[in-house]
Amino acid sequence: MEIKIKGEKYPVVIEKKKNKNTYIRVTDELEIHVTTSFLARDKMIEKMLRENEKAIISMLDKKRKELERKEKFYYFGKNYDIIIIPTVEKVMVDETTFVIPNEHALDVYLKKQMKEVFTEHYNRLYELFEESISKPTLKFRKMKTRWGVCNRRNHTITLNTRLLEYDTKYLDYVIIHELSHLVHFDHSKAFWEVVSKYCPDYKTLRREMKG
Numbered sequence: 001m002e003i004k005i006k007g008e009k010y011p012v013v014i015e016k017k018k019n020k021n022t023y024i025r026v027t028d029e030l031e032i033h034v035t036t037s038f039l040a041r042d043k044m045i046e047k048m049l050r051e052n053e054k055a056i057i058s059m060l061d062k063k064r065k066e067l068e069r070k071e072k073f074y075y076f077g078k079n080y081d082i083i084i085i086p087t088v089e090k091v092m093v094d095e096t097t098f099v100i101p102n103e104h105a106l107d108v109y110l111k112k113q114m115k116e117v118f119t120e121h122y123n124r125l126y127e128l129f130e131e132s133i134s135k136p137t138l139k140f141r142k143m144k145t146r147w148g149v150c151n152r153r154n155h156t157i158t159l160n161t162r163l164l165e166y167d168t169k170y171l172d173y174v175i176i177h178e179l180s181h182l183v184h185f186d187h188s189k190a191f192w193e194v195v196s197k198y199c200p201d202y203k204t205l206r207r208e209m210k211g
Contacts, residue, residue: 001042003032003049005057008087014045022048026059029102030086073098075110076117077167082106114140114164121168122157125175128198133182147209148174150181166209173205 001012012032022036022045034045049056064086072081081097091109092099100106122138136150139158143149147170149158157178163171176199184191195202 074165148178150178
C-alpha cells in the first residue's frame with residue numbers, strides 16, 4: 001500500500017496482530033508502519049491514515065530532522081561532512097560534503113570509487129617499473145596491521161581498503177612498495193633502492209603512515 005501526502009508517495013507497511021488498538025510509526029526509511037487488528041481491512045486502514053494525516057506529517061518531519069544529521073569522514077585525505085537525507089535518490093558530492101540517502105548507498109559508492117582509483121594508480125605505477133616483473137592480480141581487503149601484501153606464490157597484491165581515507169600519495173607508496181617485492185622479496189638495501197627509485201620520499205611517507 002502507498003499513501004500520498006503533500007504530493008509525495010510513502011510506502012505503508014501493515015502488520016496485523018491480536019491488537020485492539022491501531023498504532024502508527026515512521027521508520028528511518030520514511031515508511032509508514034501500521035500495527036493493527038487482524039480484523040482491519042485495507043479500506044479501514046486507508047481511512048484511518050487519512051484521518052490522522054496531520055499527525056503523520058508531524059512524524060515525518062520529526063524523523064527527517066533526526067536523519068538530517070551531520071557526520072565527518074576522510075576521503076582520499078580530505079575531510080568531508082556527511083548529510084543523510086533519505087529522500088535523495090543517489091549519493092551527491094561537492095567540494096566539502098557527501099549527501100547520501102543511507103549508509104548502504106555510501107558504502108556502495110565508496111567501494112566503486114576505491115576500485116576505480118586504486119586500479120588506475122596501480123596500472124599507472126606498474127607501467128613505470130623498468131624491472132622485468134609480470135603483473136600481479138590486484139585485490140582489496142580491510143586489514144588491521146598492514147597497508148599492503150605481496151603474495152608471490154599466488155602472484156597477487158592486496159591493498160588495504162583503508163587507504164581510501166588517505167591522500168593518494170600514500171596509496172602510491174604502498175603500491176610501489178609491494179611491486180618492489182617482486183624484484184626483492186626481503187627488505188634488503190637492494191629492495192629499498194628499488195622503492196626509492198620510484199618513490200624518492202618514501203621515508204617521509206612511511207614515517208607519516210606509522211604515526
